Amino acid sequence: MEAMSTKKKLITRDDWEKRLNDAKIRKEDTDRLVMNFLVTEGYAEAAEKFKMESGTEPEIDLATIKGRMAVNKAVQSGNVEDAIEMVNDLNPEILDTNPQLFFHLQQQRLIELIRNGKVEEALEFAQEELAPMGEENQSFLEDLEKTVALLAFEDVSKCPAGELLDVSQRLKTASEVNAAILTSQNHEKEPKLPSLLKMLIWVQDQLDEKVYYPRITNLSTAALENPAV
Numbered sequence: 001m002e003a004m005s006t007k008k009k010l011i012t013r014d015d016w017e018k019r020l021n022d023a024k025i026r027k028e029d030t031d032r033l034v035m036n037f038l039v040t041e042g043y044a045e046a047a048e049k050f051k052m053e054s055g056t057e058p059e060i061d062l063a064t065i066k067g068r069m070a071v072n073k074a075v076q077s078g079n080v081e082d083a084i085e086m087v088n089d090l091n092p093e094i095l096d097t098n099p100q101l102f103f104h105l106q107q108q109r110l111i112e113l114i115r116n117g118k119v120e121e122a123l124e125f126a127q128e129e130l131a132p133m134g135e136e137n138q139s140f141l142e143d144l145e146k147t148v149a150l151l152a153f154e155d156v157s158k159c160p161a162g163e164l165l166d167v168s169q170r171l172k173t174a175s176e177v178n179a180a181i182l183t184s185q186n187h188e189k190e191p192k193l194p195s196l197l198k199m200l201i202w203v204q205d206q207l208d209e210k211v212y213y214p215r216i217t218n219l220s221t222a223a224l225e226n227p228a229v
Helices: 002-006 013-022 027-041 044-054 063-076 080-090 099-115 119-136 138-152 167-184 192-208
Strands: 215-218 223-225
Touching (some): 027 192, 044 063, 063 080, 080 099, 099 138, 099 167, 192 215
């Protein structure tokens, strides 16, 4: 191990900072990254303010963000029927061309009926709306069976599929809808910034095997730490 470690090159803090300063990053590029993050995550007011301050044009009409966030809020609040109507108002082709998304929204409607103790209504909805979808697409059957299984337990915490009633399930459905709306607007499903941060971590891991250098351990501050030799 010692023989391997002696082969690693040491880059001093002064040398590393010089290299970083020599890297030319245009302000326009960083501004576009910020705008991309604000738009994708749905911060309409912040994006509008940033546009005025930086002169950075967003990739989509900022007015569409409010509609997308209204859908997101409706799903997270359990108002799935309202969310479906709003999606159709934004672009009816989103659900027409994405049967899996429509099924997951209908599944979420069933979950909300069960959550509210509307057993008879839930059974009727499952039979009339979801069962035909399961017959047309076998891949939906497992999710449908898991959801209907909730009705067999008075104490849903004992049901193997009890996690469907967790808030995380609403968030999962809302995220899927959000991604579909963004795709329909020719925009990325995810912001670019987190991907770049993941790439930074990967590159540092690769460098750790070859050199000692001042690495960033706290991404929120981006402060450099002296090489641990």
